Amino acid sequence: MNITCTLNGVVKSAYYAPGETLLSFLRSLGISSVRNSDDQFGFSGSDTILYDGKTVNAGIMVAAQADGHKIDTVESMNNGPGMHYVQSSLVDAGVVQSGYNAPAAALLVNDLLNRIPDPTKEDIKDALSSLYNRATGYQQFFTAVEIAKQRKNDPAYNQAVSDEFREDLRYIGKAHRKVDGQKLVKGEKVFVEDMVVPGSCILKMLHSPHAHAYISTIDVSKAEALPGVVVVLTYKNVPDVYYTPAGQGFPEPSPYDRRMFAQKLFHVGDRVAGVVAETEELALKAISLIEVTYEVLKPIFTIEDAEAEGAPVVHNAKVSYAVGAPDDLEEKNAFADPRDGRIEIQFPIGADPHNNKAASVSGSIGDVEEGFKQADVVLERTYRTSQVQCTPCETHVVFTRMDGDRLIIHASTQVPWHVRRIVSRIIGTSESNVRVIKERVGGGYGSKQEILLEEVCAYATWITGRPVYFHYSREEDFTSSVTRFPMKIRVKLGAKKDGTFTAMYMDLKANTGPYGNHCLTVPMNGCSKSLPLFLSDNIKFDVNVFYSNILPTGAYQGYGAPKANFALQTAVAELAEQLGMDPLELVNKNRVEEGVTLEILRCLGEGREGTPAKILSCGLGPALEQGAEMIVWDRKETSDNPDVKIGKGVALVQQGSGLPGLDQSNADVKLLSDGSVIVHSGGADLGTGFDTLCVKMAAEVLCMDASRVAVLTGDTDTTPFDSGAFASSGTFFSGGAVKNAAEVLKEKILAAGAVILGEPVSDLKIEADERVVGKKGKTDFRTIGHRSIGGEGSGQLIGQASFTCDEASFPYGAHFAQVAVNTRTGEVKVQKYFALQDCGTPINPELAEGQIYGGVLKSIGHTLYEELIIDENGVCRNPDLRNYGVPMIGELPDEFKVKLVETTDPYGPFGAKSVSEIAVNGAAPSIANAIHDAAGVWIREWPMTPEKILRALGKI
């Protein structure tokens, strides 16, 4: 059938298929800016278009509706090489980070300003009610709209969008237009889905309907016989290789307990079979023709289920160790069922899979029991966290193709090098035969540190030679990617009457679900990123992690810290109540500060022995002081509504800056013939601004204009190795490598300049505008660059460097929340939220603020609204964004402010520490404390729903 519509001002006639959505139709016409984040739920707004001048969701319209109508997408705003003033305003304000639905944001803001030239805050919230923004949390949109409003009449208008830092530097610490912002906000073809070539095959997965089962029989003959079906993958015809989906450095502290397809199924949504076909319809048809019978087993879902005597064994597998096998291994393996396959463990992680234990570890300093004896008050409480999901706008996706004999993987990943290593091992080839190209990532937040689709798609391409595209639906992303580990955390604190801590104990139990990716390190990270916030001579922790049949868990921004910090900080506030002290006073009395050495870190290495760390930069003092002033800590707020009680809470937060002694980053900076440079870094920009950081660091070191610095990152063929973008490593490690490489190039430029000028290097310096100035003469980068690549030249000048670090640099922060609790309805409104963060020198301050706003709003979501709910059979009841409960702009705190507290770290590049993860660690404890301050009840479990509050209040 044909329709005729006016698309971006041009009359178009085109065929559409019956049932086709308008979204699909527009993409078939080459409109890449209209995207799918929610599979026709009309929720995320990534599919926003203008339909006869009104913003609507193309995903919940049929193509036929376009006939005779006017449709505009962001392409209608793309006139010429630059940006529309609305687009540039969004980029400059810092809201375009992952950017998957940045084109939709541009359309919505442009529509707003066309309707209302001078919009109020409520008008802006109404306009953006259609947009799901996980990355930056909406707050900076108010600034973006203000800038756009002014630029409409004054294109040159600019305003400060963040505080500035480091007066001595030109780019570092100053707002700078994000280098990939333009292509994101203009909707250019930059994501994996945009790389798919015509004629590519589609991969679809048959998922397990059971939480715990064996495949008894599987018959794929009818599916294979369907014309257009290329291959059907099952446990019978894939490599017998075990691995972990965790994109961690080798040897990983995660058990190899996953096979591409296995006879045993460990959760609802687990892989039963994969079908590669020439069209999506064929793939789905083929899946419907696969006949499977199951032997259904009793599932277990909770920590209590898993550790119960006689509990069903999730992985009754044959276990082996690369090193350090326990003495009783053979005895336990005697009862393994061959259908459960194998588990290969690289080194001891305290696992006992035959008793559902995936990992365990303990550690202590001092004498905790003695410490509790010395205490005047001992408090012991248990806290629980729920299963929440990263929910990036772009669901997991991969496209694989052959280039001659080499496999090319277009990935949306945080860990290109781990993807290459793991995939090459599984398919049985060398790393040199595999190229991973990290495309723009439409949100990761930890979930794209996992290898979840890449190996299946790569294998399909490897054995068929066909290009294959695999894109999770939103439901698959909920049920078959990764989530936060649910945890049960018992905290015991001892203190003297004056508040001095005498002992701290954390008993952390975690539910890793069906697989053990990150099973040791996420829970350990909970301890290592919470306990060191306080000082005590006696500290102990026990970590036990259990397999179960819930939906898979894994990495998520903050790793283990948000859960353990919720438990510890809330316990500290509860202790303050028992002591009759102000919680802020108790926190201040016991908190970490500059100059102290944290002995507890000796026990808290990530998969290896740790080392004590001396804290050389810590901004907690000013953060607490300024935060208390901002929220007027000492003032009790009241409401006109007698049912509404208002309270305030505070929580300390910390994270790391990469993994000292484990991570490594590399970069090179090349001088080109005209004096400009290009940076190659292995770091992976997830939308966080890493590419921009690379440009700024190189420009700063080389005294260049940033516009003369180009950057290429995250391609395993063309950029050097990097451990990956996780554990808050980007700025510190990957950025550190770029700075080091630029400094190497600087030395080479000076050396080359010395030859040209006939002066010693020691007499030369680099000045602005690419000049090399000696005592007698001067030259420039262009001359040096040109000469270096000539027939008599020295060879191209390339600065190459790596970055490793054995020292820990912790970012810190203090979060303050003010909430209003309606004691009649149980509803909680976050009235104020102030996040004061010490990330050392903020390299990209406006982008750092955006990440913090986004992190805080995510964690407000985890605290109050979000939860994955599975029924008694392990079936997820709410696998969509709307029913799951992600916060939108309507959930924004009335007053929301991020403040960067500057410190200078001695180890990080330009004094920088990390900023990416830490922001998610404060909302749960500060809101829990504020709820107690308001209503007098402690809510010790996520999410803190109205029902839980009403029960605590005795109303139901």
Place this chain on the structure above:
Amino acid sequence: MIQDFLRPETIDEALALRKSKNDGCWYAGGSYINNADNGDVCGTAISLERLNIADISLAGDFLKIGAAVTLQVLIDTGIVPQILKDAAKQISIRNIRNAATIGGNIGSRSPESSMIPILIALDAQLDCAESGSVSLETYISDSLKDLILSVRIPSNPVASAINKISRTSSSPALVHAAVVLSPGSEPGSVKKARVVLNGISGCVTRIQEAEDAIVDGSLRDQEAIQSAVAGVLQPDDDYRCSKEYKIYIASVIAADCILECLGGLK
């Protein structure tokens, strides 16, 4: 999945098409029909686009709203009573409001509908293509499928209130409450009361026991109202929360609406 999309030019043509298509459905914006949350509900879409039923006009004491008027147009139109605008705003996503129509919202019969409770509370009358004038309450209770052409409501309701409970501003509503009271001859007295809940028991529910007690003056106290409402509720199971909470919170917001309306009559 919609396989066929038809655009009748007249109401008669639309009715004829509907009769000839077993899998047919009336189609305005498509925001409900195409939403994956609502399943696959339509095979042949019979578009209302060309039927000229998207006007809003005053007719005496009544406001006549064309069935194809979008919820955003309701909000943007001055003569629409504020309570109806507020109900439309309870759909928090503007893109949806730009596509969703008042007729479609009624036709969905969704337990999430924010419009049905207030329209029943306002005793809305529907002008249907074949049945003529029929009350919305009857249309819902009798499961009528007739094409709605317009909705008529009092242009100036005296005392009305709505509320909803949902986990976030954009997540599905657990319960909607709508109350409309008509003043009696004595100050503070009530001649007619409508108390309507949606979502609590799957379908929209009038709490007639409470309505009667409000009219006879025996129900004025918050706790008594809550108790009266809670006593008649039999909520469905819900994975999101307990029945106990559903009953409690529905009775609380219903009581709040009733008290707000009673306050407006003083």
